[in-house]
Amino acid sequence: MxxxxxxxxxxxxxxxxxxxxxxxxxECGFDAVFTAEAWGSDAFTPLAWWGSATRxxxxxxxxxxxSARTPAACAMHALTLDHLSGxxxxxxxxxxxxxxVEGWYGQPFAKPLARTREYVSVLRQVLAREAPVVNDGPHYPLPYQGPGALGLGKPLRPITHPLRADLPIWLGAEGPKNVSLAAEIADGWLAIYYxxxxxxxxxxxxxxxxxxxxxxREDFEVAATCQVVVTDDPVAVRGFLKPFVALYIGGMGAPGMNFHAEVFTRMGYGEVVADVGKLYQAGRKDEAAQVVPDELVREISIVGNAEEVRAEVARWEAAGVTQLLVGCRDTDSIKAVAEACQ
Known part of the structure; x- marks a missing residue:
């Protein structure tokens, strides 16, 4: 693992x-370091800054x-960081x-599957650098010929030669169609609450x-975000994790369209999702966290002593996960997780 x-x-x-x-x-043998973004810090800059000290x-x-960037702009970030990191x-x-997407970036959210397919297609063209990049799709037309266009757009190839045409692209996906699409067009699946x-x-x-x-399947990676904590007090740790689970169920999505909540509903926790959502929307966040059952947290995290963690990691690996993305708050936790997973 x-x-x-x-x-x-x-x-x-x-x-x-x-x-x-x-x-x-x-130092402890981790395979990778990941950054993320929501509506504050971006993901590329911290990765370049902190990653410059790695080898x-x-x-x-x-x-x-x-929606934060056009596919061509995203490809520029990717090929740049790939060169800088070797x-x-x-x-x-x-x-x-x-x-x-609509409230922060001012972009339409409709048809996310079609947008994803087009986006990745443009990325692949840029990274391949075999011909000027063009796209006839309605979401990211290249050259642009819509309202306000001067008609002077010219298909271009990147000036910088990408280091790798096969730079790995992984997709974060939660629903059945999105996960299937990731396996079809991407190189890995970033799973949350696996x-x-x-x-x-x-x-x-x-x-x-x-x-x-x-x-x-062996050419495809499954990277699951999972809290892995080596501890002799698993009850306390699971209690600490519950507010974060409640946040994603009740506060990280629109009522009626919360993809995180749908994950837990598919897991069989529909009543919990409904109760947490109501409490969270009413501003009763502490109560929402208390509704999250221990068993739910146990299913999506690995918490216990070193022997228990090692056994659970083996179970996740047998289930098809190739990498665990863990959030450690200090260096001692990183060392403990690394030792338990060896």
Whole structure:
């Protein structure tokens, strides 16, 4: 099982100890370091800044939001970071949700699957650099010929030669169609709130996409965000995690269109989702966290002593996960997780 350090996105200020965490992850044998973005800090800049001190780990985004940049602009970021890191960059993408896409970026959210397919197609063209980049699709037309166009747009190839045409592209996806699309057009799936119990369901989605592309499962990565904590007090740790779960169920999506909440509903926690959503929307966040059951947290995290963690990691690996993206707050936690997963 490979390990990735998930640094996430910033809160009110940058994390003070990120350089130490990145250094510890590389020293302890982690495979990769990932950054994210929401509606504050971006993902590329911290990755370049902190990643400049690394020599071995892969550097990835988990995830950058597609509506924040045109596909050509995103490809420029990717090929630049891939050169600077010596071919260690992994581009993780996600569609986000309508509240962020329409409320923050001022872009339409409709047809996310079609937009994703077009976006990745343009990225692949830029990275291949075989011909000037063109796209006839309605979402990212190149050259642009819509309202306000001067008609002078010219298809272009990137001036800079990409280091790798096969730079890995991973997609953050939660629903069956999105996961299947990731297996069809991407090189990996960034899974959030993965549950090994449902591996058979995920495999059906993945196999459908892989079959369309004529690809094999061994050529595809499944990176699951998972809190891995080595502790002798698992009850307390799970209690600490519940407010974050409640946030994603009740506060990280629009009522009636919350993709995170749908994940837990598919897991069989529909009543919990409804109760947490009502409490969260009413501003009763502490009560919402208390509604989250221990069993739900147990399914999506790995918490226990070193022996228990090691056994659980093996179970997740058997379920098809190739990498765990873990969020560690200090270097001791990184060392403990690395030792338990060896």
């Amino acid at each position: 490979k390990l990735g350090l998930q640094l996430g996105y910033w809160g009110a200020a940058p994390p003070a100890n990120a350089p130490e965490l990145v250094a510890a992850a590389e 071995r780990v892969r550097l990835g985004t988990s995830v950058v939001q597609m 071919g260690r960059f992994v581009l993780g993408l996600g569609v986000s949700g309508p509240q962020v 549950a090994p119990r449902l591996a058979g369901m995920y495999d059906e989605w993945l196999d459908e996409g892989l079959a369309k592309a004529g690809r094999k």
